[in-house]
Amino acid sequence: MDIIGIDLGTTNSAVGVVESGFPILLANREGERIMPSAVSYGADGEVSVGRAAMRRRGAGAEVVTSIKRYMGARYSEVEGDEYCVPLGEAENGGVLAAGRSPQEVSAEILRELKQVAEMQLERVVEKAVITVPAYFNDAQRNATKEAGELAGLEVVRIVSEPTAAALAYGLDKLGEQARVAVYDLGGGTFDISILEMRNGVFQVLATDGDTQLGGDDIDEALALWVWDQWGNGSELDSAERQRLIDAAKLVKEQLSADEEAVLRIPFFREGMHIEQVVSREVFEKVVAGVIGRTEAHCRRVLNDAGVKNAAEELDAVVLVGGSTRIPAVRALVERVFEKAADVSQHPDEAVALGAVIQGGVLSGALREIVLLDVTPLSLGIETFGGLMNVLIPRNTTIPCKAGEMFTNAVANQKNMRVRVLQGEREMARDNWELGKVDVEFEAAPKGQARLGVQFSIDENGILEVLARDTVTHKDTVLEIDSAAVDVDDSDVEKMVSESVDYAFDDMSERIFTEAKLKAEELLPAVEAGLAQVGEDMEEEDLKLIQNAEILVRDALQGDDANVLKSAVQKLDKATEHMAAILVEKAMEAALMKKLEE
Incomplete structure (x- = not known):
């Protein structure tokens, strides 16, 4: 069974397949392997795609181009954008271009590529591997998969574009072990990734980029x-x-x-x-300002991958995407990475060729090569106090699973809201909400109810969240669809830089919040403990606890995280003797009860 590889690009797209053991790109009726990602809708309902659509633009017709930039977006994020056709709002809050959703427009491009493959192969094609920018979020990946399904294709794998480019480059260029950077500046998106290749295993060490830059x-x-x-x-x-x-x-x-x-x-x-x-x-x-925006991403990805000396630690810097033909782009790359860029790959075809190779691997037409991609941003949930609790850190290799057990923060509560977050900030409010679900469970005292939450990211980078009540074993699965991410894609690259810019303030607020939660839990417990065993304690111990209590209450009125944390630690230390007496009394009471029985 053929599995075609498709590069669904912002400006251009391409399709190919492994034939007789060789990955090849397929040409359309006009003899072109590269097709413009353009769609025109005629007044009579006729649809033109590719070069034919671009010719209609010359005749004054409305032609939709660069639709990839709006995949998975909401209208509220893009309202007011200058675009080649009027933008509208769909019933679900999504974007409409020329009255169609980005998935529907993309499906026309994919349908045309499917027909090119079937014409050249002279057989039906049903399965495909489709590439997306590494920085595409869950909604954008899902939207891409939906577009493939609308075009009549089973999308067996979503592959990140830099991974595909490195795969195409690595087959015949490198030895058994190498580390490369892939700088991918296309028509509408930018990705920079560091990949390591060892004995046929391709692992993405770090990735960064901007889905609104090209x-x-x-x-x-x-x-x-x-x-x-x-x-x-x-x-x-x-x-x-x-x-x-x-x-x-x-x-x-x-x-x-x-x-x-x-x-x-x-x-x-x-x-x-x-x-x-x-x-x-x-x-x-x-x-210069547009091109220069890529530099910060390059330096950040080097740091994330642990590369201190790019000239010595990288075997190659591979350029991908039509915009890397610009001499100023190549000069910037060589300055940042301190080595000559590798321009051996066809900038418009490398990603498509990588998708073809991956399709060949999955169909069995090529030898086994393992692709290990990463998630570009951390994923977690909001916990009590408005904190971000990370379950899957940024740059974790996928596919992957991670879970954690959570308890009820309030006595006798009957449900818990699981808010799924994506981002790098310490406080939940500063990250993006991917989705939320209320999970019901049996009422229990504070800290007694147990809810397991598991995040699972598949090989396409698509997230599934499972919440399980450990008493009833009832599972709740959160479906995250294309309308779930109410954020502007242009802010994706800002998330990582803001996490650095606000690192001190964020950590200070997190420390204060955690200390405040601890204090609010400790103070009532101390009062209850003193009521039970205060008469059995030395005056010196009581005074120590009272002084520590005052410090905590005073610190709660301020905003100094370190002062509050220190005060809570002192109160915790001061109550150690009281805690020991409480334990002794509890043991005595239990023993007396047993003797009475």
Whole structure:
């Protein structure tokens, strides 16, 4: 059974298969292996995909491009975005482009790729491996899988794009053991990953990136600069903006080979024919801010992977994605990683080829290679006090499972809300909620009810949460769908940097919260203990406890985490003798009861 490999890209897409033991990409009727990720819907209901759709844009038709940027997004996150077609809100709060969901638009692209494969292979194709950016979250991965299913494909594996690129590179380039960085700057997304390859096992050591950064942003930056020279402060309508961006894209591509290019748009407006000379030097200054945004991700991923000297510890830095053709991008990569970038891979085909290889492995057409991906952000739940309790840390190898037992924080409560969180901050409110579910259980004294929570991430990076009542053994499974993540994808890369920026404040608040919870539990217990055995204690011990109590109550009025933590520890220490007396009395009471029986 064939398993095709598909690179569903923001700008371009490709499909391939392992045939006679060799991974190959398949060409469409026009002889092209790379197809524009474009869809046009005619007034008569006719759908055009790829190059045919782009030709319709030239005739003034509405054409949906770069839809990948809206996979798994909610309308509230993107409302007001400048886009090639009008955006609307779906009934479930999702995004509509030209009246269709991103999954429906993507399904048209996938359906076309499926037809290309079936035409070339002359047989029916039902299964596929599809690639996604490493930084795609759970909602975006699920949306990609749904698009595949709408196209009539069984998606047997979702593979991260850098992993696919490293797989394509590693087959014939490296020995038994190597470590590489994959810098993937495509049309709409950016990923940087460090992968280690050892005896056929590919393990992602760390990954970082931005799902809202790519060649589209470079095109837009250049287009807006050109309009600053010509527009005299006037506003662009959506059609004019798109024409300018399309022209800027052509100039960008030309400047990767030439030192100078001319952006020409005749009859742009009545009486306006744009003709702007753009040198490579000017272009690099205009887009420096966009390209420069990748540097922080590169340095962070090196730190996360434990790479202190990239020049010595990395065997290669592989460039993937059409935007890596830009000389300024290559210069940045070589400066950050302190070594020449490897440009041996076809930047537009490497990811697709990796998907094909993985499809071949799964179908048995190629020798076994193990892929070990990682989860890009930590996953956990909210615990009492509003804290983030991490169950699966960032950069954990997947597939994986992790669980923990939780108890009721309040006596006689009958249910517990499990809030699933994703992020790197210490407090629950600063992370993203993936979903929540109320789990019922039998009422019990404080700390007596037991609820097991297990997170399971499959090989596609899709999360399933299971909550189990340990008394009734009733399971509650939380389904996280594409409408569950109410966050802007452009904030994904900010999460890690904010966790660093606010690390001191976050940890201080966490320490204070934990100490406060401990204090609020300890103070009533001390009062109850003194009521029982206060008369049996020495005056000196009582005074020590009383003084420690005052310190805790005073610290609770302030906001110094270390002061409160220290005060709680002193009270805990001061009550050790009281605790011992309580234990002795309890044992005596139990013994007397036994004797009386």
